Amino acid sequence: MSSNQELAERSRRAVWHPCTQMQRHEREPLLPIVRGEGVWLIDADGRRYLDALSSWWVNLFGHGHPGIKAALHDQIERLDHVMLAGLTHEPVIELSERLAALTGLGHAFYGSDGASATEIGLKMSAHFWRNVGRPQKCEFIGLAGGYHGETIGALSVTDIALFREAYAPLVRLSAALPSPDARQAAPGDDAVAHARRCAAALEAYLDEHHARTAALIVEPLVQCAAGFAMHDAEYLRRARALCDRYDVHLIVDEIAVGFGRTGTLFAHQQADIRPDFICLSKGLTGGTLPLSAVLTTDAVYAAFYDERVARGFLHSHSYTGNPLACRAALAVLDVFEREPVLQRNRDTAAQLTELAVPITQHPRVKQARQLGMLWAWDIATDDPGFSSRLHRAALEQGLLLRPIGATLYWMPPYVIDEPAMRHLADGTLRALDAALAA
Ligand SMILES: Cc1ncc(COP(=O)(O)O)c(C=O)c1O
Numbered sequence: 001m002s003s004n005q006e007l008a009e010r011s012r013r014a015v016w017h018p019c020t021q022m023q024r025h026e027r028e029p030l031l032p033i034v035r036g037e038g039v040w041l042i043d044a045d046g047r048r049y050l051d052a053l054s055s056w057w058v059n060l061f062g063h064g065h066p067g068i069k070a071a072l073h074d075q076i077e078r079l080d081h082v083m084l085a086g087l088t089h090e091p092v093i094e095l096s097e098r099l100a101a102l103t104g105l106g107h108a109f110y111g112s113d114g115a116s117a118t119e120i121g122l123k124m125s126a127h128f129w130r131n132v133g134r135p136q137k138c139e140f141i142g143l144a145g146g147y148h149g150e151t152i153g154a155l156s157v158t159d160i161a162l163f164r165e166a167y168a169p170l171v172r173l174s175a176a177l178p179s180p181d182a183r184q185a186a187p188g189d190d191a192v193a194h195a196r197r198c199a200a201a202l203e204a205y206l207d208e209h210h211a212r213t214a215a216l217i218v219e220p221l222v223q224c225a226a227g228f229a230m231h232d233a234e235y236l237r238r239a240r241a242l243c244d245r246y247d248v249h250l251i252v253d254e255i256a257v258g259f260g261r262t263g264t265l266f267a268h269q270q271a272d273i274r275p276d277f278i279c280l281s282k283g284l285t286g287g288t289l290p291l292s293a294v295l296t297t298d299a300v301y302a303a304f305y306d307e308r309v310a311r312g313f314l315h316s317h318s319y320t321g322n323p324l325a326c327r328a329a330l331a332v333l334d335v336f337e338r339e340p341v342l343q344r345n346r347d348t349a350a351q352l353t354e355l356a357v358p359i360t361q362h363p364r365v366k367q368a369r370q371l372g373m374l375w376a377w378d379i380a381t382d383d384p385g386f387s388s389r390l391h392r393a394a395l396e397q398g399l400l401l402r403p404i405g406a407t408l409y410w411m412p413p414y415v416i417d418e419p420a421m422r423h424l425a426d427g428t429l430r431a432l433d434a435a436l437a438a
Contacts, residue, residue, distance in 0.1 A: 004045045007032035028392065036063025039413050039420050041400060049400045050424055052410050057224065057256050059287030061335055062415040068286050071331035075324050084110070084321040091326035095293075098333050102265060103278055105295035109313065110321040114255040115149025117279040117292035118217070122153055123315060124296065125215040125249045125277065131303040131311050137247075140174040141205065141216045145181065147225030148217060148253050148279075157217050160225060175209070177202055179223060180231035183367060183378075191232040198231075199238035206246040215249035215276070220267035221371065224256040227407035228376035230369050236271035249276040249300075255292070259283035259332070260342055260414065263349075263372035276300060286332040287413075291325035345373050345414050352416070355425035359408075362429070364436055376409040381436065390435035397427030408432065 002010075008029040016022065017030070031049075035042040039062055041049045051059065061068070075091065082089060092110070100106035109124070111117050122140055129137035142148070142157035149155075152171055155164050159176040178184075178198045185194035206213065220236055223229040236252075243250040252275040257267040261283070264270050268278070277300070281292035304313050319325075335341060353370055359377060360368040367378040379386065387403040394401035401408065412424065 001034075002032075002044055004032050004043055005029065007044050024388075028388070031395065038062035038064070039416050047398065049395065049398050050412070050416075050420055050427070051400050052394075052412050052424055052428075053400055053402055054411050054413050055287055056282075057261075057411050058282040058285075059413045060259055060283045060332065061286050062413045063287070065286060065288075065331075065335075067335060068288055068328050068331040071327045072288065072324055075327040079323050081319065081322050081324070083318070085316060089321075089323050089326075091323045091330060092321040095326045095329050095333075098330070099280070099293060099295060102333075103295055104274055105278055105297055107296050107298075107301040109294045109296075109315075110317075111281075111292040111294070112290045112317055112319050112322075113149070113292055114253075114279070114281040115151040115154045116317060117255060117281050117294050118148040118154040118157070118253065119151055120292075120294045120315060121217065121251045121253075121277045121279050122157070122215065124294065124300065124313060125251065127313060128249070128300050128303045129214050131306075136212055137214045139209070139212045140214060141202075141248075142174050142176050143218055143223065144176045144179040145223050145226030145229055146176065146179075146217070146219060147223065148219075148255075175205060177205055179226070179229060180235035181223065181226070181229035182231055182369075183229065191230075192234050195232040195235035196238065199235055199242065202239060203242050206242055206248060210246035210248060213246070213248050215251050216243055217251040217253055220252045220254065220257060221262050221270060222257050222267065222374060224374075224411075225404065227378070227404045228369065228374060228409050230371055230376075233271035236268055236273055240271070240273040240275070243276075251275065251277040251279065253279045255279055255281045260336070260345060261372050261374060261411070263342065263346070265336065265342070284332065285325050285328035286335075288328045289322070289325040290319075291322065291329060341414060348414065348416060348421075349373055351418065352410070352412075352421050352425070355421055356410075356428075358429055359425065359432065362432060364432075373414060374409070374411055376407055379403075379406045379408055379432070379436075381406050386435060389438050390431055393431035393434040393438075394427065396434070397431050399424065399427040399431065401428065401431065 012025050032044045033041045096108035126138045146159045148157050155171045157174045178201045180195040180198040182191035252268045278295045364380045365377045366380045
């Protein structure tokens with residue numbers, strides 16, 4: 001079998017890795033992973049790393065989950081793939097029915113990844129307004145620091161300069177309104193008061209621009225890529241009321257926070273609101289296969305339902321509703337249905353929060369926050385190399401961590417057990433000290 005060194009070198013020559021300045025890998029070798037077992041990733045030299053990022057936030061129940069694997073084996077024996085225009089199949093039907101029952105929104109439209117779900121949501125919203133005779137409603141609003149993917153349309157509502165700057169001339173920028181990020185509260189304001197202030201800014205914007213605005217897109221409760229910026233559910237409640245008042249769609253992007261991550265099956269449920277669109281991906285297949293879905297209301301669907309072809313939603317991807325991915329998603333929903341996942345996560349979160357106290361109390365930690373199965377710490381450092389130094393120090397400890405700037409975070413698979421939790425907490429503390437000392 002090939003070694004780490006050999007695979008890293010071949011990869012560097014042949015693969016253009018995502019979100020990466022490739023030159024960096026002249027000095028820092030890529031890490032070849034050959035196996036995944038539960039919360040562990042195993043490299044080509046046999047070393048084990050705890051996957052504290054759930055492989056970019058997709059993995060819910062660990063690598064190689066037996067139920068998901070069995071569903072995939074069964075499905076590949078029956079039907080690998082078939083186009084979804086003019087044809088249909090049981091996995092996509094059942095998945096759509098079950099997602100509708102879980103969310104109260106239906107008419108599931110499928111894409112392959114998070115960014116394509118964002119594109120679908122934005123296009124559907126603008127096309128809805130065109131179909132109902134209000135074509136001037138074709139602009140979008142996002143939040144400061146928002147992240148909804150990196151295709152050109154998704155970048156128009158993604159407010160992260162590093163990802164957007166080089167493509168600015170290609171992107172039709174949307175307004176980025178003040179983020180309800182509780183850390184940005186003015187002195188004397190708490191998270192709720194700050195959420196209300198930001199909702200007031202949304203109101204002022206909509207009052208002026210509603211006639212041209214199709215939709216507001218938000219990451220409910222946590223803006224993950226912004227560095228796990230958390231906000232009070234009050235913002236979502238007010239945003240819902242304002243979108244109703246001004247005839248603007250509310251799109252909730254549950255791509256990162258859906259499927260139990262924040263403590264409820266979907267994050268927006270903590271605000272007790274009904275969005276016009278829900279975007280799902282990542283955890284939808286438990287981290288096994290790429291799949292995304294956009295769910296919407298009967299009213300939106302009805303505006304497309306017509307004899308005229310051009311009034312239909314003529315968007316498509318070759319792998320739309322892939323049967324294997326849908327079976328994986330059904331197996332994920334089975335786990336939620338058969339096991340007390342959310343209750344178990346509450347216990348796990350309490351235990352891990354306790355084990356994290358030495359990190360939270362670290363003298364270089366400026367702010368700590370936690371929600372559901374998500375933890376984040378802002379580190380007092382202005383060293384631009386902090387993130388990659390900590391990443392490397394964590395690998396030494398048998399941990400996969402990848403801070404966002406100076407924000408260190410955990411987003412582990414839900415199946416993390418006590419020894420693995422101790423490994424995570426102890427290793428993170430050691431890696432933090434090593435990265436800060438370097
Ligand atoms: C909230 C949110 N939306 C959209 C995306 C884009 O998903 P993908 O990377 O699958 O395109 C991400 C990815 O991190 C995300 O966190």
